[in-house]
Amino acid sequence: MSTKTNSNENILEVNELKTSFFTDEMEVKAVDGVTFAIPKGKTVGLVGESGSGKSISSLSTLRLIERPGKIVGGEIKFKGENLLEKSEAQMRKIRGNEISMIFQEPMTSLNPTYTVGQQISEAYKIHENLGKKQAIERSIEMLKLVGIPSPEKRVNQYPHELSGGMRQRVMIAMALACNPELLIADEPTTALDVTIQAQILELIKDLQERLNMSVLLITHDLGVVAETCDYVAVMYCGKIVEFADVNTIFSNPKHPYTVGLLDSLPPHDRDIKDDLPVIRGSVPSPAEMPEGCRFAPRCPFASEVCKTLPTLETDENGNQIRCWIYSDKWDGDPEVKVHAKNTERTS
Amino acid sequence: MFKFIVRRVLQTIPVLIGVSILVFSLMHLVPGNPAQIMAGESAPKEQVENIEERLGLNDPLPVQYWNYISNAVQGDLGSSIRSGRDVTTEISGRFWVTVELAVYSTILSVFMGLIAGIVSATKQYTFTDVIIMIIALFGLSMPNFWLGLMLIQWFAIGTDLPSWVPFFDDTAWFKPSGWGSFEQIVLPVITLGTAGAAIVARMTRSSMLEVVGQDYIRTARAKGVKERVVIYRHALKNALIPVVTVVGLQFGTLLGGTVLTETVFAINGMGKLIIDSIQARDFPIVQGTILVVALLFVLVNLLVDITYRFLNKRIDLD
């Protein structure tokens, strides 16, 4: 379990990454010191509420942040090299080749004016210098790999001729075209209906094992995490609040926010219509971001010390936690027990 | 698609009928006896009657309209009062001049407009962008005839600058009138194309800015596509779809809008034919020319609609 402290085995290490958006009035710190690592060949889930900065973290990794956004600090080590120090030309060689990305919106993420084949083969032309004919042949192979029926026909179709699920498969085919070592999937199934969701996740999992990829899977669905991830990073207001292997997260969650997320999950044996416990309050707006622990205003255990920002502490297993409860400085109820009500998911 | 074309073609029929009624009524909307007006105030009675006879002005209006339309459909638009020649012959000599003028001006608008629009969009909010947009605003708000006169003053007659001013001391590079040679074409095309270039520039800019923010542009970047290729391959192709419409409509407008430019530069096109014929009170020519221009306008719009639909069918499923 100590993979994440050994940098040789991590394909990606993000340290204290900071990305801000500069609006007229203020600096919105969308990603505010994010730290996590992805061990080689493993899947890391990045979970958190909407607006917690998951997409911005992943886009920052590929340096795809556009104005008014800007990466303002930290480092992103990919295979030991800091991506933030690379030139734009070097980054282009990495994008779509060594690190690929799948986006949240399959309906709008493909260019409506080019065929599926043209869009996939572009990756081969850029990164492998293939000619048109070869590139199309490889594209057809890729379409076959992601389970698209009659790929010879599909390759000449335009995105509008495909369903959402098919488009997401095309996106995956495009992302995996050049055998990337790391795949970043930003909520790849959110926009799809439930049966298609399961198929797409199964596909990603299957391809990961076959191609020995590392995956960063962004989602706000803990059910998806339980089924696909090896590690989980929980994000809240631009910061990682907990990082642990998937078993620990579900059996022994430590951060009150993680617990809140788990409790709001419908357990398998309960009818979804029953009232589920929810985390009280809502995500603070950038203007009223608390100085101390970002979660304190919503935390049922919040104490005096929570008015200062806790640091991200690593335990002997390599799991990380950003919460005062687990430190010597804790000044609240010494007997406090943070645990989820329904932990049967782990079984 | 085929159904759409048929429907769209059928839709032009009421428009054409409306136009023909309007054109036909022109003669009768003028106060007084049209025959007298055509013949002139002091013309002898026989001459007026002669004109009335020739144009069938004594028939009831619906009959006159029917005659006019049924002849027009067969390509007979009557004959000129002044020269006595067929209206169609008079027009055919002028038709291509105007079409050429409109085509060159459209090419200029598209060329200038696209470049300016793309540069502006890729450099949004920079000094370059602001300057281009200010120039475009000027281009849009400058009256045609004024621009034409200014161009003639500066680049056909020439400036009065003393001879020690380099380059600009003698700027009479082009001809102020006529049509055919390069020196004659440049100034009228600039005059007519400037407003269009401004419109295309603004349209391209806003369209580009919208497209550049789309998800598929991010996808292209995430694939490792060069920024230049992202702009010219991935963004431009999509951004051009609305621009095509604007250009098409612009071309139609130019066809009808050549009147002032042709007059300023003494170009014998359809626009000048209309003006000259109005002054000469040669109604059959006025009617015929307006009818042809209107027909052309409707036709161009039809083509634009179909093209747009074709380009856009990949986007809206409808």
Ligand SMILES: Nc1ncnc2c1ncn2[C@@H]1O[C@H](COP(=O)(O)OP(=O)(O)OP(=O)(O)O)[C@@H](O)[C@H]1O
């Ligand atoms: N263009 C922008 N301008 C200003 N702020 C932005 C911009 N884009 C994102 N943000 C800020 O960044 C924060 C994080 O956004 P992000 O898209 O990463 O959230 P997310 O965790 O991916 O949410 P979701 O689950 O909805 O996808 C947002 O709350 C928002 O305040």
Ligand SMILES: [Mg+2]
């Ligand atoms: Mg997101």
